[in-house]
Amino acid sequence: MAYTMTPTPPGPVGSQYCVCKVELSICGQNLLDRDVTSKSDPFCVLFMEVNGKWVELDRTETAVNNLNPAFAKKFIIDYHFEEVQKLKFALFDQDKSSTQLYEHDFLGEFSCTLGMIVSSKKITRTLLLGNGKPAGKGMITIAAQELSDNRVITLSMAGRKLDKKDLFGKSDPFLEFHKPGDDGKWMLVHRTEVIKYTLDPVWKPFTVPLVSLCDGDVEKFIKVICYDYDSDGGHDFIGEFQTSVARLCEAQDASPLELECINPKKQKKKKNYKNSGIIIVKSCKITRDFSFLDYILGGCQLMFTVGIDFTASNGNPQEPSSLHYINPLGTNEYLSAIWAVGQIIQDYDSDKMFPALGFGAQLPPDWKVSHEFAINFNPRNPFCSGVEGIVQAYSACLPHIRFYGPTNFSPIINHVARFAAQATQQETASQYFILLIITDGVISDMDETRHAVVQASKLPMSIIIVGVGNADFAAMEFLDGDSRVLRSYTGEEAVRDIVQFVPFRNFRNVPKETLAKAVLAELPQQVVQYFKHQNLPPINSEPA
Numbered sequence: 001m002a003y004t005m006t007p008t009p010p011g012p013v014g015s016q017y018c019v020c021k022v023e024l025s026i027c028g029q030n031l032l033d034r035d036v037t038s039k040s041d042p043f044c045v046l047f048m049e050v051n052g053k054w055v056e057l058d059r060t061e062t063a064v065n066n067l068n069p070a071f072a073k074k075f076i077i078d079y080h081f082e083e084v085q086k087l088k089f090a091l092f093d094q095d096k097s098s099t100q101l102y103e104h105d106f107l108g109e110f111s112c113t114l115g116m117i118v119s120s121k122k123i124t125r126t127l128l129l130g131n132g133k134p135a136g137k138g139m140i141t142i143a144a145q146e147l148s149d150n151r152v153i154t155l156s157m158a159g160r161k162l163d164k165k166d167l168f169g170k171s172d173p174f175l176e177f178h179k180p181g182d183d184g185k186w187m188l189v190h191r192t193e194v195i196k197y198t199l200d201p202v203w204k205p206f207t208v209p210l211v212s213l214c215d216g217d218v219e220k221f222i223k224v225i226c227y228d229y230d231s232d233g234g235h236d237f238i239g240e241f242q243t244s245v246a247r248l249c250e251a252q253d254a255s256p257l258e259l260e261c262i263n264p265k266k267q268k269k270k271k272n273y274k275n276s277g278i279i280i281v282k283s284c285k286i287t288r289d290f291s292f293l294d295y296i297l298g299g300c301q302l303m304f305t306v307g308i309d310f311t312a313s314n315g316n317p318q319e320p321s322s323l324h325y326i327n328p329l330g331t332n333e334y335l336s337a338i339w340a341v342g343q344i345i346q347d348y349d350s351d352k353m354f355p356a357l358g359f360g361a362q363l364p365p366d367w368k369v370s371h372e373f374a375i376n377f378n379p380r381n382p383f384c385s386g387v388e389g390i391v392q393a394y395s396a397c398l399p400h401i402r403f404y405g406p407t408n409f410s411p412i413i414n415h416v417a418r419f420a421a422q423a424t425q426q427e428t429a430s431q432y433f434i435l436l437i438i439t440d441g442v443i444s445d446m447d448e449t450r451h452a453v454v455q456a457s458k459l460p461m462s463i464i465i466v467g468v469g470n471a472d473f474a475a476m477e478f479l480d481g482d483s484r485v486l487r488s489y490t491g492e493e494a495v496r497d498i499v500q501f502v503p504f505r506n507f508r509n510v511p512k513e514t515l516a517k518a519v520l521a522e523l524p525q526q527v528v529q530y531f532k533h534q535n536l537p538p539i540n541s542e543p544a
Contacts, residue, residue: 020078020079020146020147020148020291020293021076021077021078021079021146021147021148022076022077022078022079022114022117022118022144022145022146022147022293023074023075023076023144023145023146023147024046024074024075024076024077024117024142024143024144025070025071025074025142025143025145026044026060026070026071026075026089026140026141026142027068027069027070027071027140027141027143028042028044028063028067028068028069028071028091028107028127028138028139028140028141029068029124029137029138029139029140029141030067030068030136030137030138030139031067031068031069031091031107031108031127031135031136031138032067032093032107032108032135032136032138033067034093034095034105034107035093038065039065039066039067040065040066040067040093040105040107041062041063041064041065041066041093041094041095042062042063042066042067042069042091042092042093042094042107043059043060043061043062043063043071043091043092043094044059044060044071044089044090044091044140045058045059045060045089045090045091045092045101046058046059046075046087046088046089047087047088047089047090048077048085048086048087048088049086049087049088054088057075057077058073058075058076059073060072060073060075061073062094076147077114079114079118079146079293081115081292081293081344081520081523081524082344082516082517082520082521082523083344083513083516083517084113084115084343084344084513084516085113085114085115086111086112086113087111087112087113087114087117088109088110088111089109089110089111089140089142090106090108090109091106091107091108091109091127091138091140092104092105092106092107093105093106093107106129106130107127107135107138108127108128108129108134108135108136108138108140109127109128110125110126110127110128110140110142112125113347115344115347115348116347117142117144118144118293118296118297119296119301119347119348119349119350120350121143121144121297121299122141122142122143122144123141123142124139124140124141125139125140125142126138126139127139127140144297145297146291146293146294146297148291149209149210149211149216150288150289150290150291150294151209151210151211151216151286151287151288151289152207152208152209152210152286152287152288152289153207153208153209153210153213153245153248153284153285153286154205154206154207154283154284154285154286154287155205155206155207155248155281155283155284156203156205156281156282156283156284157175157192157203157279157280157281157282158200158201158202158203158256158279158280158282159173159199159200159201159202159226159261159277159278159279159280160199160200160258160277160278160280161199161200161277161278162199162200162201162226162238162239162261162276162277163199163228163238163239163263163276163277164199165228165236165238169197170197170198170199171198171199171228171236171238172194172195172196172197172198172228172229172230173194173195173198173199173201173226173227173228173229173238174191174192174193174194174195174203174226174227174229174235175191175192175203175224175225175226175227175279176188176190176191176192176224176225176227177189177190177191177208177213177222177223177224178222178223178224178225179213179214179215179220179222179223180220180221186223189208189212189213189222190206190208190212190213192204192206194229199277205283209289210245210286213245214244214245218244218245218246218249218286219244219245219246220244220245221242221243221244222242222243222244222245223240223241223242224240224241224242224243224259224279225237225239225240226238226239226240226261226276226277226279237263238261238263238276238277239260239261239262239263239275239276239277240261240262240263240264241259241260241261241262241279243259245284245286248281248284249284249286250284251281251282251283251284252283253282253283256280256281256282256283257280257281257284258278258279258280258281259278259279259280259281260274260275260278260279261275261276261277261278261279262275262276263276288537288541288542290528290531290532290537290538290541291524291528292524292525292527292528294538294541295429295432295527295528295531295538296348297538297540298429298537298538298539298540298541299430299538299539299540300429300430300431300432300527300531300538300539301348301349301350301430301431301432302345302348302349302432302433302434302527303349303419303423303431303432303433303434304341304342304345304346304349304354304434304436305354305355305356305357305412305415305416305433305434305435305436306338306342306354306355306356306357306390306435306436306438307357307358307359307409307412307435307436307437307438308334308356308357308358308359308375308394308438309358309359309360309407309437309438309439309440309441310324310358310359310360310361310401310403310404311359311360311361311403311404311405311406311407311440311441312360312403312404312405313405313407313440313441313471314403314440314469315403316403317398317399317403323440323468323469324398324403326395326398333438333468333469333504334394334438334468335391335394336504336512336515337436337438337466337468337504337515338387338390338391338394338436338438339387339391339512340512340513340515340516340519341436341464341466341515341516341519341520342354342387342390342436343387343516344516344520345434345520346386346387352385352386353383353384353385354383354384354386354387354389354390355374355382355383355384356374356375356376356382356384356389356390356393356394357372357373357374357375357382357412357415358370358373358374358375358397358401359371359372359373359407359408359409359411359412360403360404360405360406360407360408361373361401361402361403361404362401362402362404363377363401364400364401367402369404369405371408371411371412372411372412372415375390375393375394375397376393376396376397377397377400405444406444406445407439407441407442407443407444407445408443408444408445408448408449409437409439409443409445409448409449409452410445410448410449410451410452412435412437413435413437413449413452413453413456413463414452416433416435416456416461417452417455417456417459417461419433420433420456420459420460420461421459423459423460424459424460424534427536428536428539429531429536429537429538429539430539431460432460432461432462432527432530432531433459433460433461433462434461434462434463434464434523435461435462435463435464436464436466437463437464437465437466438465438466438468439465439466439467439468439476440467440468440469440471441467441469441471442471442472442475443475443476446475447489449479450479450486450487450488450489451488451489451490453479453486453494453498453499454486454487454488454492454493454494455488456498457486457494457495457496457497457498458495459530460527460530460531461498462498462499462500462522462523462526462527463479463498463499463500464499464500464501464519464520464523465479465480465499465500465501465502466501466502466503466504466515466519467501467502467503467504467505468504468505469504469505470505473501473503476501476503477501479499479501480497480499480500480501485497486499495533496526496529496530496533497522497526498526500519500521500522500523502515502518502519506518
């Protein structure tokens with residue numbers, strides 16, 4: 001998505017692979033009518049590209065005599081943000097009971113990536129025939145939904161007048177929460193900490209996924225057991241009760257819920273037995289633990305900017321020894337890095353207009369050094385159309401600039417940070433900025449760059465650095481805060497790790513997809529971490 005600056009008042013600015021399951025719902029509209037005496041009987045087949053070949057994943061049911069089917073059968077796919085997952089949806093008119101597709105009449109197909117679908121949440125497209133022409137007026141609608149219960153429950157528990165179990169002191173109580181397992185036996189879900197020497201414990205609040213506690217069913221019975229801790233593992237049973245999450249949720253901060261803790265053996269023996277103490281639910285809250293896909297399905301756009309190093313250490317681009325030399329295959333390490341990252345990110349930006357900036361070169365006509373210039377030489381509109389547009393602008397600018405130096409990162413980081421800071425004023429999870437810097441060497445303005453990264457860590461922004469060539473990249477590893485917290489020269493610490501560095505040389509002899517996986521693996525986590533830290537839910541999120 002293209003972005004432009006608008007004047008704003010100055011003010012303060014505030015590895016884990018993303019794998020989850022996505023459910024795709026399919027509808028067809030105005031399908032071709034292939035049957036003579038009745039309407040078509042369509043079904044949809046889903047293919048995924050694997051190693052350059054289309055592999056069938058699943059099929060819907062057949063909708064009898066229907067040119068506008070809404071299929072009940074859903075397609076369920078593992079979603080990997082850091083991969084290009086190419087899908088094809090093909091519709092056929094069922095003519096025979098055969099499973100062979102060539103036995104059925106073809107009604108049209110549509111191909112796209114899974115990223116395109118989830119970034120739009122719902123798409124409607126024209127169905128095409130094998131020759132690339134429209135299949136009549138036939139259309140397909142595909143809607144995506146994440147298949148996960150992301151609700152979590154936070155409980156604050158206490159006890160009062162629990163039974164005394166220790167001979168020379170009070171009890172050391174703790175609680176266990178159990179749910180019924182598939183085999184009918186109770187299954188332990190959570191155990192609180194032990195509170196020593198008290199009959200009136202107050203346990204720390206704890207949070208567990210709702211699926212773990214009750215399989216997501218708030219009416220399902222759960223069992224809570226209270227024990228007195230013994231160091232030899234022979235914990236003494238104090239009492240228990242059964243309840244449901246729906247009942248626990250009756251507890252409010254102002255009016256806690258009190259539940260009797262019962263010891264069935266004592267209850268049978270003693271006529272005047274009341275209970276073995278009271279367990280108090282001080283508060284119970286169900287909230288949503290939002291995932292990366294929740295934010296994308298909610299409408300968050302990933303804003304992609306490329307920064308390219310045009311310093312003299314890259315070598316003369318006309319000579320094959322140069323890192324900017326475009327080989328007979330039309331590529332080099334700079335272009336490979338742009339393609340690897342860009343082809344993933346572009347699915348998550350609605351207008352696919354990307355600013356492409358250069359640094360470290362002298363520019364015509366006065367040949368002044370610039371560390372922040374539009375490679376299309378249009379500073380008012382530095383946007384390139386898609387990854388192809390970036391590649392074209394890069395190739396076109398090479399003969400018109402003089403490689404120079406030094407290698408300053410901070411101007412480009414601060415450039416993108418200005419837009420990210422402006423986005424925070426919307427106070428919604430609508431935009432997240434990604435800066436890809438491709439460089440061949442040592443950073444000249446390390447202090448300024450460290451300071452820029454520390455300030456950017458407070459913003460909806462991540463930085464990916466790909467090091468090309470064979471230089472010493474120790475300084476880049478330093479910026480990537482995987483092993484230590486990055487500090488500015490003022491001593492200020494980064495509030496989160498936003499830099500991911502990879503040397504291209506580690507990926508020269510592996511499939512090109514491997515580079516994308518390596519540089520984008522941490523990004524979903526960084527997006528979620530930022531919006532959670534700001535207490536920003538996805539734009540179109542449902543209440544828990």
